[in-house]
Amino acid sequence: MTTLLNALLVIVLVLNFLALGSGRIASVIRTVAIQGALLGLLPLLLHAHLQPPVVLAVLLTVAIKGLLIPFMMFRAMRHIRIRREVEPLIGLQPSVILGALGTGIALLFADGLPLAGTHARLLIVPAALATMLTGFLLLITRYKALTQVMGYLVLENGIYCFGVLLVDALPLVVEMGVLLDLFAGIFVICIIVNRISQAFASLDTRRLAALKE
């Protein structure tokens, strides 16, 4: 089980690089959706005794992260007719290199963290940290509102990845709340994204610079 789980987490790490390295927004959305769905499956592999609530949470997570959110993002993308992230603050290759550096640091850092018994052999904590760093990188270096939302989703994926360690401990209600919030947040952001496009004719957050000291 551990080998399979770690293999899955390695795929998650590779998807981070794909998200960082692609300029087409559609492929970023697809990458992040696959990553979310894979992470959604983690609890099935981690827990020998599957209770109905856990299975339900897994199904919901995969449906929301893998289907609903990408569907909404694609709709928003079609609506505003934007395909590519042009001229990010840091180019695509440098951001992949930064992502690799971040992943290395995450692996080293996670090595030093005190982990409970069986968790030490898993890649969950380094994968979570690396994914969060990737999310921050996307949030900071991209200008298109849509890619920034994707960055936020990657950040949430990283946090969810850490949360998998706690599936036993945290009652289902809280997980549902977490998913609901994620969904609602994206929903609101999508609406705002639409408004931005109507008002600016371009979805470039650099144009959002009227408010400053």
Next chain:
Amino acid sequence: MAYLFLCLPLLMAALAAAVPSNRWRPWLLPAAGAGHFTLTCLTLARPAWWTTAAWLALDPPGRLVLLVVSTLYLACAVYAVAYLRKRAERPNRVFCVCLLAFPGLAGLAAWSQHLGLLWVAIEGTTLVTAPLIYFNHTQRSIEATWKYLLVGSVGIALALLGTFFLAYAAVHAGLPVSLAQADLAALAPRLSRPWLLSAFVLLLVGYGTKMGLAPMHSWKPDAYGEAPGVVGAILAGGVTSCAFLALLRVYRVCLAAGEGAYVSRLLLAMGLFSMAVAAIFMIGQRDFKRMLAYSSVEHMGILALGLGIGAPALAGTLLHVMTNGLTKGVLFLAAGNIHRAFGSKSTEQVAGALRRVPLSAGLFLLGFFAITGSPPFGPFASILSILNGAIGAGRLAVAGGFLLLLLLVFVGMGATVLKVVQGRDPGPAPAPPYREPLLSVAPVALLMLCVLLLGLAMPPPVAALIRDAAEFLEVRT
């Protein structure tokens, strides 16, 4: 009881979504505000009602925040009727629905004894307030809303990670995992230290972003500057108080774990830094609503500082939650009236407000004196109490810095406020001229009266509430 606090506002919100008339819909706001306030007063008077379920109970700080939010909300709800009547050209369905749902989520934050549920409630307040900031549908308000959502969501994501770390602190120590406050406080001394301490840092950054502590305050001047005054009041007095409540609960767990020294160092640094940033940006600030936003950053700094000083300043800090929340209501609502009367919020176009809108400008001036800690208003009492606490705890350097920054803020804020209220009226008023309707002045005046009352003669029930909350937070290890 807790379900009632959650359901009443949500029901009213659903009702508002169904009402077709743009003209009559806003009247649901004062009805909901009055209902919520009555419910709050009844509940606070009956200890038997304070526990609904294991996860839903009112602890003393929760009662305090509930009272502040409910009072402020009532005033804002009445004011909103007058505001929306002036803005009859804009559809207000979304605005009313979101504003009606807000007290439900704020109430949930006050009631929740589970840190996960608390997190859900705080995220909910972010979501319902975002469309409120966007009410004007201008480019600037989109920009403000975008920044608010993005920065706020990242902050709230970090708070979630911090909550997970806290749970993992129990997993690592091999303890039963629970995020219920009572369990955490009981198990705190045995929690895994590295995870607990990193959890506190993440939660401080996460909820600190929602409060608007520097350097995570970047969304605040934009959001408060572009949002209608009534929304500014809700954000500065309500949302920030809820986020501070979350921080209080986490603080209590760390204190129970015996990590008071570490926590208080972080809080003191963050508090003084926030005050310093606010003071710097307030000097020469031409936009009076942005100035109020920096004042909010400053006061969040004071709250963090008071918490950092610890036991001797706790009562003052808790009183400050109340006095700051209500005074911010006065300032933002009065500023909204002045903005409306001049059609501008820059001191380049606004002067002589005392002549054009004497009541609002007078209240704005009084609010300024109150918030900067002038006697005899409420904030004077709370700031003095925090200062006394700092001196009593032997933190003379902190007390000195605190005083110096208060003075700087007074000078910086005073210059802008005096430019707004004094001087000669710059000329033609926007047509039709704005006359101060009773509904937009009376709630502000009543809030001001509350602030004055808190400074002159503290009502005994409020004093008892603050005493209870301070005792609740002083965990002996």
